[in-house]
Amino acid sequence: MTTKPMKIEDKLFLDRFKVDTESHLRLVDGEKCVKECEGQPCLYLCPANVYRLEVDRISVNYEGCLECGSCRIACPLLNIEWRFPKGGFGIAHKFG
Amino acid sequence: MKETFDVAIVGAGPAGISAACILAEAGIKTIVFERGEYPGAKNLSGAVLYGHNLAQVLPDYIERGCPVERNIVESRIWYLSKDGGYSIGYRDRIFAGERKFNAVTVGRAKFDRWFAEQARKKGALVVPATVVVDLLRNERGWVAGVVTGRADGEVQAKVTLFADGINSPLARKTGFRAEPKPEQVSLAVKECIELPAEVIDQRFNVGREEGVTAEILGEITEGMDGIAVLYTNRSSLSLAIGANLADFRDHKKKPYELIEQLKQHPMLAPLIAGGKSLEYIAHWLPEGGYDAIPKLYGDGYLIAGDSALLFNALHREGNNLAMASGKMAAEAIIEALKRDDCSRRGLAGYGDRLADSFVLKDMKKYRRFGKFRYEHKELYGPLPHLAGEAAREMLTVNGVSKKQKQKLIMQHLRQGKFGLLRLARLAWQGWRSVK
Ligand SMILES: Cc1cc2nc3c(=O)[nH]c(=O)nc-3n(C[C@H](O)[C@H](O)[C@H](O)COP(=O)(O)OP(=O)(O)OC[C@H]3O[C@@H](n4cnc5c(N)ncnc54)[C@H](O)[C@@H]3O)c2cc1C
Numbered sequence: 001m002t003t004k005p006m007k008i009e010d011k012l013f014l015d016r017f018k019v020d021t022e023s024h025l026r027l028v029d030g031e032k033c034v035k036e037c038e039g040q041p042c043l044y045l046c047p048a049n050v051y052r053l054e055v056d057r058i059s060v061n062y063e064g065c066l067e068c069g070s071c072r073i074a075c076p077l078l079n080i081e082w083r084f085p086k087g088g089f090g091i092a093h094k095f096g
Numbered sequence: 097m098k099e100t101f102d103v104a105i106v107g108a109g110p111a112g113i114s115a116a117c118i119l120a121e122a123g124i125k126t127i128v129f130e131r132g133e134y135p136g137a138k139n140l141s142g143a144v145l146y147g148h149n150l151a152q153v154l155p156d157y158i159e160r161g162c163p164v165e166r167n168i169v170e171s172r173i174w175y176l177s178k179d180g181g182y183s184i185g186y187r188d189r190i191f192a193g194e195r196k197f198n199a200v201t202v203g204r205a206k207f208d209r210w211f212a213e214q215a216r217k218k219g220a221l222v223v224p225a226t227v228v229v230d231l232l233r234n235e236r237g238w239v240a241g242v243v244t245g246r247a248d249g250e251v252q253a254k255v256t257l258f259a260d261g262i263n264s265p266l267a268r269k270t271g272f273r274a275e276p277k278p279e280q281v282s283l284a285v286k287e288c289i290e291l292p293a294e295v296i297d298q299r300f301n302v303g304r305e306e307g308v309t310a311e312i313l314g315e316i317t318e319g320m321d322g323i324a325v326l327y328t329n330r331s332s333l334s335l336a337i338g339a340n341l342a343d344f345r346d347h348k349k350k351p352y353e354l355i356e357q358l359k360q361h362p363m364l365a366p367l368i369a370g371g372k373s374l375e376y377i378a379h380w381l382p383e384g385g386y387d388a389i390p391k392l393y394g395d396g397y398l399i400a401g402d403s404a405l406l407f408n409a410l411h412r413e414g415n416n417l418a419m420a421s422g423k424m425a426a427e428a429i430i431e432a433l434k435r436d437d438c439s440r441r442g443l444a445g446y447g448d449r450l451a452d453s454f455v456l457k458d459m460k461k462y463r464r465f466g467k468f469r470y471e472h473k474e475l476y477g478p479l480p481h482l483a484g485e486a487a488r489e490m491l492t493v494n495g496v497s498k499k500q501k502q503k504l505i506m507q508h509l510r511q512g513k514f515g516l517l518r519l520a521r522l523a524w525q526g527w528r529s530v531k
């Protein structure tokens with residue numbers, strides 16, 4: 001009965017986003033992420049895999065953000081400047 | 097938009113719209129701001145909605161075309177190990193007859209939009225696609241309206257109602273309540289899985305308009321304090337799984353992998369087989385319980401629903417607490433406006449109403465439940481595992497005597513450090529946390 005697990009990219013592909021040109025998420029100090037952050041929880045607890053480890057930094061793929069707020073309060077260094085996307089932008093639930 | 101309103105409401109969810117309906121009905125000039133493209137665009141629940149609380153706001157909600165998915169006639173609870181699980185359920189014809197619409201499923205994108213439309217028909221102004229980003233204060237420091245993200249976006253109001261949900265950057269910025277700590281919220285992910293209505297009828301053994309809910313606990317959250325739900329909609333299933341955010345952080349689990357694993361479980365897989373995922377979304381639930389509830393009103397403002405962290409974690413009720421608190425906030429506002437006193441004192445009717453209602457009474461009753469769950473992670477790992485082993489042993493017919501099997505099970509329990517005494521203590525503590 002098992003079906004192949006869906007990858008996160010495929011899941012996000014199901015959603016309807018109105019993407020703003022400007023990010024609503026910003027790392028206050030990207031240096032701290034690689035030098036001071038223990039565990040880097042944003043890399044796994046974000047349900048949309050927005051934060052990804054690149055060679056020398058963490059990238060913020062805000063386009064797929066589901067706007068839950070988790071990264072904001074779980075970042076041990078409170079290093080994420082977080083606001084809502086502009087009115088009408090971001091995710092729009094179809095079923096909810 | 098330099099206009100003045102009696103009441104400004106932040107958020108067009110069940111709390112904000114319930115308040116808007118009552119206020120508009122009483123002829124009070126009310127504006128509701130919603131950041132989503134439409135009300136519901138940012139919202140999600142399981143979603144079970146309770147007819148009683150909706151009827152308190154809109155007695156004729158059925159005639160008004162409330163977008164009900166299915167009427168719930170059966171509730172199941174599953175306790176799962178990795179490979180199996182226990183299931184109990186209760187079905188009653190009363191929920192198809194006399195108490196129809198006691199609980200129904202809805203999709204929040206449709207429901208909130210419909211609900212907001214009813215408030216608009218009653219005379220409230222609902223403004224979507226508009227984020228409230230700050231507050232206006234008067235010379236005495238009272239909340240005196242809101243600042244929106246639009247150009248010229250200040251709106252003055254005698255009273256402001258925060259019905260902006262659990263995730264509130266506005267609270268963080270302005271301090272009307274504290275930002276929750278990771279252990280005070282659950283993070284849930286949800287998928288809507290499409291299946292033909294007749295397939296759902298057959299798989300859940302129900303008629304076309306009828307539905308089933310399943311609350312699912314056990315090893316599925318991999319040792320984290322959490323829960324999953326499977327609810328029937330008309331032609332889709334809602335599947336959600338969530339866990340305490342601090343647990344997600346500490347256990348280094350990825351939410352999207354958790355829901356994929358859940359889909360493979362032998363209790364779930366046959367029910368969702370062949371279904372097509374339509375949507376994948378995420379949201380918090382308030383888990384702080386009674387002791388995390390903030391100051392609920394002050395000079396010029398009140399807080400309702402999830403924003404006030406009103407959530408009954410044992411019964412997974414949030415929508416009804418939101419609707420009830422929104423309604424009570426509106427009633428207190430009407431009183432305050434009549435007396436022309438929108439100070440903290442003038443709005444105190446809100447606190448009295450809440451304290452006197454099921455909202456705070458239930459939350460108080462279960463105030464220790466969250467801590468109990470959070471501190472007993474064995475409920476989500478070793479215990480369901482051992483419970484599964486026990487049933488497996490007893491049900492396997494292999495020539496070993498039942499007495500011998502019993503002995504083996506007890507041995508397993510002790511090896512897993514679950515002596516009878518510990519089990520009894522766990523049951524006792526659990527009972528005490530909800531009694
Ligand atoms: C997975 C899951 C399952 C659930 N299942 C159930 C269930 O089966 N039954 C049940 O009773 N409860 C359930 N709940 C809880 C329920 O969803 C909430 O308690 C309920 O939605 C709270 O309603 P609310 O109006 O207070 O907040 P919300 O529904 O969150 O509404 C807040 C509104 O405010 C808007 N907003 C926020 N900030 C701003 C701003 N600054 N400017 C403008 N607009 C803003 C948001 O876009 C949103 O529309 C569930 C929750 C989750 C996450």
Ligand code: SF4
Pocket residue numbers: 027032033034037038040041042043051058074075076077078079080
């Ligand atoms: S958790 Fe915070 S500090 Fe750590 S890597 Fe992520 S954003 Fe940077």
Ligand code: SF4
Pocket residue numbers: 025045046047048049050051064065066067068069070071072378
């Ligand atoms: S708000 Fe939620 S979905 Fe968006 S980046 Fe943060 S954790 Fe990820």
